[in-house]
Amino acid sequence: MVAEFKNTRMKKYEMSDLGLMRYFLGIEVKQREIFISQEKYVAIFLKKFNMSAYKSAGTSMTVNEKLQ
Numbered sequence: 001m002v003a004e005f006k007n008t009r010m011k012k013y014e015m016s017d018l019g020l021m022r023y024f025l026g027i028e029v030k031q032r033e034i035f036i037s038q039e040k041y042v043a044i045f046l047k048k049f050n051m052s053a054y055k056s057a058g059t060s061m062t063v064n065e066k067l068q
Contacts, residue, residue, distance in 0.1 A: 006017065021029050028037040046052045
């Protein structure tokens with residue numbers, strides 16, 4: 001069904017299939033689950049300010065908690 005829709009749109013409009021989306025507006029996208037990450041943005045930011053070698057620090061935030 002999705003492939004059929006995609007093929008009809010590609011015939012009607014000039015477009016190409018780039019595969020699964022990996023990043024959108026600087027946010028990492030994982031198709032199988034809802035996952036939001038700005039890891040790539042943070043890496044670029046750290047490199048820009050010569051902080052790539054710094055070690056991460058823990059936070060007081062609860063991890064692996066499901067949002068309702």
